[in-house]
Every structure is written in structure tokens, then in C-alpha cells.
Amino acid sequence: MAETLTTSKTAKHPKGLPYLFFTEMWERFGYYLILGIFVLYMIDPKDTGGLGFLDKSADDIFGTFIALTYLTPFLGGFLADRVLGYVKAIYIGGVLMAAGYIGVGLFQQLPMFYASLGLIILGNGFFKPSISTLLGNLYTEEPYRANKDAGYNIFYMGINIGALICNFVAAYMRNKYGWGPAFMTAGVGMLIGLVIFTLGMKHIRSANVMKPAQEGDTKLSTVLVKVFVPAIIAGIIGWVIPGNIFGSDSTDAFIFACLPVIFFYVNLYLRANAEDKKPIGALLAIFAVSLMFWAVFKQNGTALTRWANYYTDRTAPAVVEKPLEALYLVESKNYKDKEVPVYDEQFQAKKENGETVKETGKDIYFRNVNAEERAALEANPEKPNYLFNTELFQSVNPFWVIVLTPLVVGFFMMLRRRGKEPTTPSKIVLGLFISALSCLVMVGAVYAGGNGEIKVSSWWLIAAYGVITVGELCLSPMGLSLVSKLSPPRITALMMGGFFLSTSIGNKLSGVLASMWYSYEDKANFFWVNFGLLLIATLLGLSILKQLNKVMKEKGVN
Template identity: 60%
Template sequence: MLENRKHPVALPFLFLSEMWERFGFYLILGIFQLYLTDTARGGWGMDRATAADIFGTFIAFVYLTPFLGGLIADRKLGYSKSIIIGGILMGIGYIGLAVHNLTVFYLSLALICIGNGFFKPNISTLLGNVYNDDKYRSRKDIGYNIFYMGINIGALICNFFAAFLRNSIGWGAAFIAAGIGMFLGVIIFAIGLKHYKHADVRKPEQEGDMPLSRIFSVVFLPAIIVGVGAWFIPGNVFGSDSTDAFIFACIPVLFFFVSLLVKANANDRKPISALLAIFAVSIVFWAVFKQNGTALTTWAQYYTDREIPAAIEQPAKSLYLVETVQNKPDSVTAYDSEFRVIRDAAGKPEKVWGKVPYFQNLSPDQMPAEGSSISLFNTELFQSINPFFVLTLTPLLVAFFALLRKRNREPSTPSKIAWGLLISAISTLTMVGAVYVCSNGAIKASPWWLIGCYGIITVGELFLSPMGLSLVSKLSPARITSLMMGGWFLATSIGNKLSGILATLWDNYDNKANYFLVNFLLLGSAAAVIFLMLRWLNRIFKAYVK
């Protein structure tokens, strides 16, 4: 029976390990900005720009550390040991966020970043390795799609846990749940070790490879020195100390990847150059996509109609998926200085001050009497829309590509990535439409606009993200596969930081449609670039992928 398996027996163990790891991670992301800006229930009470900057820096470092984790796994630790170490560090970090102390908060974020560096690139590489057997090789793309579904099951269910726990107990309980999820993932991975032991093969240094000690001395040490120095530059070059530090710290790492290309032999140079080109355009995708935790969370929180229909109000309340907002004109929060733009008789924009933000663009017929309250769906529940679409659309997409494959018309992996960028660009136009329909925030927008935006960008994501992982596994020279996987996550890291930078500009746009149009131009330009490179990329892909 095992001989007739379509996928390796290791797949369900890796699937479930990743599912629980992503449960914890996306639970944190779903409530991160809400926790940082909360002033009523024990959050940090930060302004929106500061929260967006911290959010962007955090998710940037989360995806920067895989460069180091992949390298150490390749040369020293191996994949399984790295994954277990990373999972334990992340679990401790998640639970540490439950301690309301600023020093513990930042130390916990650091543990999460370091742990993800060991976990994320190596479980993806291990998955690719178990598909290198001849009888499974042709199904690697499908394997990554199934693996990606595991990620999104965790991302789907975690927000309901977050809403229930923070409503019924508090923020700390939600963070502890994230840690428990991570430890479950580690336990499942350990149970399945025997099924991927054969794929956990370290790749020793070969002639021409830079020794690990030298990489630390010429890459990481300069990155740390330059990053720390940039933090203390008087003033800011890129808007904040954290942004300066991150961008300047990336320069030695980027130089290292360029040096890999320059020093590669003739056989390795073409696939490395193709991967670096894909990495470059993917940065723009992540810069827009990761605004789901910042700009789109703000849109969901204050611009979207979240009031619960009477028919389901009581069941939702009993599940603790509801937050209550009271109409008290003297309830001033950090957001009251800017929420929406209205115009006076002369057409000049003016601000609305001194009211609870959610009520500032509520239609008069929905406005509760002063002192009474209304029930709203928790904002983080909107973060489950994207993983819901991933789960429902992935089987359809897999079937669609299988049909094309039978007819010898399936697009190449680079072509799928190009179409993913174009489809993602279209998603931002949905939000432009939402802004116009709700008169730039003068009235609440229907939640269907946000659902539509997430639906379209999810299709783009499915064309791009799992295909990127698959492409790295297929094209990378064998001895640096995990290192190049770290390069993919480095590109993701830079994009994530850019997402935070873009989100800090939200309050600078009186017309929010222009904010989303900027995102459209970024994605549209990236799509144009990759379509121009497509013939060259496909030529390399056909030559090196058997």
C-alpha cells in the first residue's frame, strides 16, 4: 500500500507541525496592532504610526533570521534539530508576551524572531527533500500547496481563539494559547522524526564555499555594527530609528547573496541569478500583502461595519467573539485626533474630534443612544478571511493546474509567480472602490469589500507564495538549498518592513483611495518587470528542473 502513496508519509507530520506553529504565529499577528494600541484593557496605548513601525520591524526580523537559521542548519545542526530548537524558542517567546513588562515584551519578540529563523526555512527545506525521491518529485508543487493549507488552517482557527480568550480572560491568555500551539507543533514533529530522518542531510562545505566562521565575520558582524550605528544616527534617514537600523543592517546580507552569484561556477550561476530576480520582485508582494495586520486592520476596525445582526448576536456573545462599544462622547482614545475626513461648506477637509472612533462614521439610524452600547465582531476575526480562502481555493487551484497539466498547458512556476503579482495588484483596486463607495470614510463600508479584497489577493498569494518555496527547492544548487531558502525569507523580511513603512503613512493620506492606488502601482510595476523577464526565467527553469 505504501508503494502506491501519492505523497511521502512524512507530509502529514510536517503539515501538522507547521499548522500548529502558524496557529501561534498568526494569533500574535492578528492581535498585535490591537494590543499595542489598546488603552482600555491592558494594552500598551501606543499611537497607530508607532504600532505600525513596531509591527513592520517585528515581522521583518521574523523573516530575516531564516537566513542565519538556514545557514547553520545546512552546515552544522541539520534540519530536524534546528526545527525543534526554533519551535521551543518561539513557544517561550509567545508565552513571554503575556507578561506586561516592556523589557520582557522586547525579549519575547527577540526569541520569536530567532526561533522562527531556525524553524521556518528548515521545515520548508525538509519538505522539499522528502519529495526528491523519483516517485514523488513530479508532485512537489502539489505537496507545497497541501503544506500551505496546513499553514492556513492554523491561521484560520487562531483568531477565534484570540477573540474568545482576550474577551473572556485578557490579552495574556491569548498569548499563552499561542505558546501552547507552538509546543504542540514541536511534539508532533518529534513523533514523526523517523519519517524524514533520511532527508535530514547536512551539506558540508565544498571548495569555493565561504566558511561559516567567515560568513559571521564578513556578513553578520558588519550587519550588527552597521545596524546599531544606524539606530543612533542623529535624526532619521528612512523615518524611524528601527527602519534605519534594519535597512542598513540588510546591506551586508544583500552583498553576501550578490557575492554568491559572482563567485558561483558556470553551472550554478544561472539558477542563482533567476532566484535572486524572483526574490527582488517578491519583495513588493510582501510589502502590500502584510498590510493585513496594519492598514487593513485599521480599515476593519474603524471603517468597516462590524455590527452583529440581531439574529446571531446572542450566540456570538456566548462564544465571546463580540466586543462591546459604548457611546460615550467623553471617551477619547489615541485615534480621536484622526479618523476620517469630512468637508466644510467650502469643501475644505476638517477633522472629527472627541468621540469614540467607531461611532464617527456610523449612520444616524444605527447610532445608539448616549450611554448605551452596540455589539461588534472582534476586529481580528477579519484576519481569518484570507486563510479561509486559502483552504477553499487551494483544492480548486490544484485541480485547475492538474487539468492544465494533462493537456500540457500548465504554466511554469515562474509564470505562476508573475500571474500572482498581477492578480494581487487587482486586489488593491477593490479597496479603491470601497473608499469611493463609502465616501472616503464618511459612512461605514460593507464588510464585503474587505472580503472581496482578501479573496482576490489570496488567489495571487496561492500563485506566488507556495510556488516561491517550490522554486527555491527546485532551482537551488544542492549544497546551498537551505541558504537560498533563507534568501527567499530575506526578501519576505524586506517586504514586511516596507509594509510597516507604508502603513505608517496611512494617516498622511486624506483620501484613502490614493493610499491603495500607491499599492496598486507598486504591485503593477513588479508584475510588469517579471513578465518582461519571463522568457529568460522559463529558459533557465526548463534547463535546470528535471
């Protein structure tokens, strides 16, 4: 067993925090780099380096991918808790993810493409719950314990620094070198993260505390036989059953595969002793309402990327056109006719026999520019127009996280000094409501653009991201903190896996919701549905808030 954590009477945060901060920053650099360009790569025609998928298929694959990356922490967290330890799990996960990122860049053939995605999915399962648990373990002793929420907020800001810078790197790499090198850059980022983790090992190793087995603990063999194998069988059944229950074979397979895992967590609650039952029940309730947040939030890589691509004015200001072109951070398009894909009225590429149909005409970007801009384009069709890369809008959310994190942390610290700080569950419910308001901003954007007739200012998307970021800061890091506070010590990583399971289901729902984009003629209704889902989640959270706060009080934590 590792030695006891070393503490300082004056330090507010443990020395291992910066190393975990930068390790996670580089890991998330790679992960969010691939997410930022994933859908754009899949829908890009084959003759320009993409995979040539239908938009709806790309949304479905994206949702399945991000769902599975948050489903595997269930098993990865369990193995870290009982077999590997958190440090070893981080190394295994990091190497698998790096190999997967590089594989996506090297191989365009679909079998190898999917195999590379599989490596990323498995790697994230080991890495994600383990590093979050290590961070929580660093805050188990005084004087750090009171600053655990702030520690998770700081850690969360590290995630978003990586998510911020990655899209600029992605834009540069794909503009200058193409899709493959852009994806391989993600693997390099992951390897840098592992180097930093190694450098900080002397400050981290003491937190690598594997909990001793106790009577009644769930055994690894039980998880494999009663959960993992049934999940695989259920997933296969969901894939092969005739027709589609939930919209696609992959969605059916995912939902079916989740059922044994969900049953496991419910059974974990039912079999818990009297001391553990209430905190486990409270965590499961939080998991249930949180998945609605992820179902809306994770549409940033699908529906909101589509909004940025087709409905947002991405024209770069004249003063920065040339510098950004020199840095390969803008796309250059002109108004003259050339061979371009054929799109329907909702900006979806038309396909025949799986191939994109082409015609001679204008680039799709110019279809819904305003009258003044169209006149200028017609007057000089050869003039290059410099447009911000679509993936750069994926950096707006992490930018807001970095800007707003100190403000949110400072606000709650001020309330704490006055004895009025909300409990962690209260922050989560508040986050759900604030996130719902971001959907109303997008409703306004739809009305401002006449339901897609003309492009709207990028400030609509920036504002929507700003609002949902406030909700995110109240919910996501607080969820991690809550798991660390309430989980029975011997199953902390396993419950982290449960938190990521709820994220996984929400991520898959995000793909399902985004794939319904084309069924809404009035795009405002798409965002009204998202608003309704988050409002329902808020009301459910309010209905159980009193009980959740009672459990927190009984555990002696805020």
C-alpha cells in the same frame, strides 16, 4: 548521513507530509495569533491593558518585528545546512518561539516585551527555513517529485488552517481573560506542534540529509565575520545616525543591516561556478520582484486591520448576537457617553506626554455609522451593540486559502494534463498581477464609504482578501517550490533563507507604507500607490520571465 528516502510506487505524497503539515499548522497558529492582535494591543490605552503606543509607532514596530522574523532565517538556514541539521534546528526554533510568545503575555514592561519578541525572531530563524527544506527533501525521489508544487500547496494550506483558527481563539481569550493569556495561548500552540513533529519522526528523519561540504562552499566563520557582524554594526550605525533617512530609527537600522546580507547573496552569485550561476541568478531575480508582493500583502496586520477597526461595519447579525456573546467572540458596546480616548479626524488617538488623552463621549466606533443606524442608537443608547472583534478579519485570508487551494491546485493539474501548465516563474508573475487587482477593490471600498464618512460593508474587505489570496497561492508556495527546484543541493536552506530575506524586506516596507496612512487625506490614493508597486513588480517579472523559463528548462524542471 540519514538513510535513503523510502518511496512507494503508488503513493502521490510521502508519509511525512501530514506530520509536517500539522507541525507547521500549530506553529503558524501561534505566529498569526500574535500578529492578529499585535497592533491592537500596542495602540490600546494602558489603563485597559495595552501599551498605549501611537498608531504610527505601532505600525513601525509591527513592520520591524515581522521583517526580523524573516531576516533571521538567513543565518538559521545556514546553520541548519552546515551544523545543526534540519530536525535539531526545528526543535531549537520551536522552543525559542514558545518561550517568546509566553513572555509577551507575561511581561508588559518594555525591556522584557522586546526581549520576548527577540526570542520569537531568533526561533523563527531556525524553524522556518528548516521545515520548508525538510518538505522539499521528502519530494526528491520518484514518484513524489512531480507532485512537489502540489505538496507545497497542501503544506501552505496547513499554514492557513492555523492562521484561520487562531484569531477565534485570540478573540475568545482576550475578551474573557485579557491580552496576556491571549498571547500565551500562542506558546501552547507552538508546543503542540513540536509534539506532533516528534510523533512523525520516523517518517521525517530520512529527509534530514545534510549536504556534504564541497570545495568553494561558504564557511560558517565567513558568514559570521563577513556578514553577521557587519550587519550588526551597520544596523547600529543606521540607528544612531542623526535624523531619519527612511522615516524612523528602526527602519534605518533594518535597511542598513540588510545591506551586508544582500551583498553576500550577490557575491554568492558572482563567485558561483558556471553550473550554479544561472539558477542562483534566477532565484535572486524572483526574490527581488517578490518583495513587492510582501510589502502590500503584509499590510493585513496594519492598514487593513485599521480599515476593519474604523471603516468597516462590524455589527453582528441579530441571530448570532447571543451565541457569539456566550462564546466571547464579539465585543459589546453601547451608545451612551463614557470616558473614551480622543481621536483626530483620521481616527488616530491623540497623545500628550506619551499618554492617551481622554474625554467623555461616544466610542469611536460610532463616529461614522450611517444615519439610519445612528437614529436607532440615539433612540436606545443603553442597548448593547454586538460587534465582531477586529482580529477576526485576519481569518478571512486563511479562510480563502483553504477554500481556494483545492481549486487553484486542481486548475493547474488540469492544465498539466493538457500540456499547458505554466512554469513556476510564470505562476509567480501571474500572482503579482492578480494581487495588484486586490488594491483596486479597496479603492472601490474607499469611494463607497465617501473616504471614511460612513462605514462600508465587510464584503469589501472580504472581497479584497479573496483576490489577493489567489495571487498569494500563485506566488508564495511557488516561491518555496522554486527554491527547492533550482537551488544547488548543498545550499538549499541557505537559498530558503534568501527567499525569506526578500519576504523580510517586503515586510519592513509594509510597515513603512502603513505608517504613511495618515499622510493621505484621500485614502484611495494609499491603495493606488500599492497598486502601482505591484504593477511595477509585474512588469519587471515579465521582463525577465523568458530567461527564467530558460533556466528552468535547462535544469529539467517545470
